[in-house]
Amino acid sequence: MDTLADTTLLSLDALSLARGRADVLDNVTFTLGRGQTVGLIGESGAGKSTIALAIIGLLRAPQVALRGSIRFDGVELTTLPESEYRRLRGNRIGLIFQDATAALNPCFTVGAHLAEPLSRHLGLQARERRQRSIELLESVGIGEAALRLDAFPHELSGGMQQRVMIAMALACDPQLLIADEPTSALDVTIQAQIMELILERVRARAASAIFVLHDLALAAQVCDRVVVLYAGQVVEEAPAAELFADPRHPYTRALRACSIELGERDALVPIPGAVPGLEDLPGGCRFAPRCERASARCAQTPPLVTDGTRRIACWHA
Amino acid sequence: MKENRLPVFSVLDVEKRFLLRKGRNGPVELRALDGVRLDIEEGSSVALVGESGSGKSTLVRLLLGLDRPSDGRVLYDGGDLQQVLSRDRARFAREVAFVYQDARGSMNPRFTIGDIVGEPIRVHRLHPVQHIPQRVSELLERVGLPPSVAVRYPHQLSGGQVRRVAVARALAQQPRVIMADEAVAGLDVSVQASLLNLLRELVAELRVTLVFVTHDLGVASYLCDRIAVMYLGRILETGPVDAILQGPAHPYTRGLLDSFPRFDRPLRAPLRGEIPSPVDLPAGCRFAGRCPCVQPRCTSSDPVAQPLPGGRLVACFHPLSGQSGPT
Numbered sequence: 319m320d321t322l323a324d325t326t327l328l329s330l331d332a333l334s335l336a337r338g339r340a341d342v343l344d345n346v347t348f349t350l351g352r353g354q355t356v357g358l359i360g361e362s363g364a365g366k367s368t369i370a371l372a373i374i375g376l377l378r379a380p381q382v383a384l385r386g387s388i389r390f391d392g393v394e395l396t397t398l399p400e401s402e403y404r405r406l407r408g409n410r411i412g413l414i415f416q417d418a419t420a421a422l423n424p425c426f427t428v429g430a431h432l433a434e435p436l437s438r439h440l441g442l443q444a445r446e447r448r449q450r451s452i453e454l455l456e457s458v459g460i461g462e463a464a465l466r467l468d469a470f471p472h473e474l475s476g477g478m479q480q481r482v483m484i485a486m487a488l489a490c491d492p493q494l495l496i497a498d499e500p501t502s503a504l505d506v507t508i509q510a511q512i513m514e515l516i517l518e519r520v521r522a523r524a525a526s527a528i529f530v531l532h533d534l535a536l537a538a539q540v541c542d543r544v545v546v547l548y549a550g551q552v553v554e555e556a557p558a559a560e561l562f563a564d565p566r567h568p569y570t571r572a573l574r575a576c577s578i579e580l581g582e583r584d585a586l587v588p589i590p591g592a593v594p595g596l597e598d599l600p601g602g603c604r605f606a607p608r609c610e611r612a613s614a615r616c617a618q619t620p621p622l623v624t625d626g627t628r629r630i631a632c633w634h635a
Numbered sequence: 636m637k638e639n640r641l642p643v644f645s646v647l648d649v650e651k652r653f654l655l656r657k658g659r660n661g662p663v664e665l666r667a668l669d670g671v672r673l674d675i676e677e678g679s680s681v682a683l684v685g686e687s688g689s690g691k692s693t694l695v696r697l698l699l700g701l702d703r704p705s706d707g708r709v710l711y712d713g714g715d716l717q718q719v720l721s722r723d724r725a726r727f728a729r730e731v732a733f734v735y736q737d738a739r740g741s742m743n744p745r746f747t748i749g750d751i752v753g754e755p756i757r758v759h760r761l762h763p764v765q766h767i768p769q770r771v772s773e774l775l776e777r778v779g780l781p782p783s784v785a786v787r788y789p790h791q792l793s794g795g796q797v798r799r800v801a802v803a804r805a806l807a808q809q810p811r812v813i814m815a816d817e818a819v820a821g822l823d824v825s826v827q828a829s830l831l832n833l834l835r836e837l838v839a840e841l842r843v844t845l846v847f848v849t850h851d852l853g854v855a856s857y858l859c860d861r862i863a864v865m866y867l868g869r870i871l872e873t874g875p876v877d878a879i880l881q882g883p884a885h886p887y888t889r890g891l892l893d894s895f896p897r898f899d900r901p902l903r904a905p906l907r908g909e910i911p912s913p914v915d916l917p918a919g920c921r922f923a924g925r926c927p928c929v930q931p932r933c934t935s936s937d938p939v940a941q942p943l944p945g946g947r948l949v950a951c952f953h954p955l956s957g958q959s960g961p962t
């Protein structure tokens with residue numbers, strides 16, 4: 319009985335975002351189904367974090383010029399008043415940032431951080447908040463949770479701070495979790511624990527998640543679908559397994575060729591040139607100046623074409 | 636061509652303790668290094684690998700003579716490092732170059748790139764002053780930068796470019812050993828790949844000894860021919876890269892390898908918990924608290940490094956044999 323509207327939680331349609339003269343996002347389109355995880359990958363400046371910030375309404379007019387549409391659970395977000403947005407953020411949309419040390423307020427205890435969404439969105443009283451906070455900390459693998467409520471962020475390790483931020487993000491049972499590089503500041507053994515934890519919590523609630531990642535192998539393992547971005551545009555999108563087994567866009571291939579695999583001794587192949595500045599983007603295909611397959615045709619912007627389960631924007635794919 | 640059987644550096648049972656406070660029951664100390672042994676052979680490239688707090692950077696500081704060991708000795712060319720430094724610090728500083736983690740922060744913002752790369756040449760009087768600009772151009776070209784960047788300032792360059800300048804500055808002093816602390820961390824994959832390729836070429840071409848600190852096993856395996864895995868102030872396993880990747884002997888090494896994201900295998904979190912505090916080290920093996928193969932003996936006595944075939948050492952009572960991870 320599922321209709322498209324029921325299975326889609328979030329859809330971005332032709333979303334463009336400009337900051338002054340810089341075209342940060344251009345015509346970004348993708349959808350996220352209920353219970354799905356999608357990964358955004360690409361080099362710095364690709365617009366990955368900008369998409370995350372735009373969805374949660376932290377980049378809005380007049381600071382930026384936004385065009386296109388972001389629909390979340392049937393509601394258009396680009397025109398949503400701030401007062402309504404505040405009911406979504408931290409409630410139905412949870413957020414995990416890269417730098418937990420910066421995202422936690424050094425003057426507030428762990429308990430105060432967790433209490434805020436519980437009181438603001440759920441209206442819980444002090445006793446219930448405390449009980450729920452302890453449960454949340456336990457659910458993210460923090461021992462002696464009752465004692466930790468009184469700890470300040472600096473008294474915790476980086477991994478523990480990240481767990482606290484995950485507990486905050488999950489406090490109100492969000493339908494959508496956005497995690498912007500949730501583990502890139504962490505050691506690899508802690509990264510594995512934290513990613514496992516996030517996935518387990520997301521699946522247990524049948525929630526959806528957007529992961530902003532730079533590690534391709536990690537994206538391959540934690541995402542259902544992966545969107546590859548370059549200089550603010552979607553260049554390829556496919557189910558994760560398919561994308562990495564058979565990358566078709568020259569940029570996806572190039573990214574794959576310069577990612578280290580454990581034990582790989584064959585020379586990595588870097589991508590020639592650098593990501594263009596957002597204020598002077600090349601016309602046509604933005605990757606063309608660095609692309610080994612570029613031809614005269616690439617002076618025209620390639621459309622994002624659907625091919626089975628995949629979408630790809632390249633004249634030569 | 637010098638025929639030298641002595642290792643460039645020998646680390647002999649080195650301890651490094653930092654006093655935290657004078658407690659009521661004696662001083663409270665942090666043991667950053669606790670019984671480290673390591674030989675670094677001339678011409679080899681060694682990766683020091685481990686999580687935050689394992690003592691990698693402290694060990695490099697001791698090798699550079701920036702800190703003294705609390706116990707044990709560091710030998711350079713067979714001589715005690717402290718004596719080498721008091722005899723001829725300038726020579727040591729010329730022979731051993733360091734590439735900092737924060738490349739931009741390691742450069743004087745008022746210096747041009749030309750000044751920065753030329754400084755070691757001038758200080759160590761390696762070329763006549765009038766030849767320095769020419770030499771700087773050559774070095775910049777060698778690291779893949781246009782010589783025209785010599786007139787620019789560090790803030791005008793991208794993150795990848797300043798790392799290349801840092802490498803050019805290290806090469807400028809014609810070093811015998813290059814040490815680098817997380818020199819490719821925090822870069823985009825493409826920029827990281829080209830920097831790693833550059834370092835690999837330079838090591839092969841100049842036959843320089845490389846000591847590379849990294850938390851990234853992929854980087855370590857790409858760049859170096861030996862790995863030393865550190866944990867809580869000690870080296871748990873050393874050996875050739877391929878042997879360790881194919882058959883880690885220490886359970887911690889296997890845990891690290893299995894935690895590494897791969898395209899061909901689902902992500903797993905084989906190690907629970909976090910690295911414990913170096914203030915009170917556990918009795919027995921320091922990894923016992925997180926070890927999936929712990930035995931009663933491991934919590935009572937501390938394993939010392941035992942040799943394995945193939946030039947490997949492992950500090951474990953029950954070293955693993957066979958392939959990495961369950962099939």
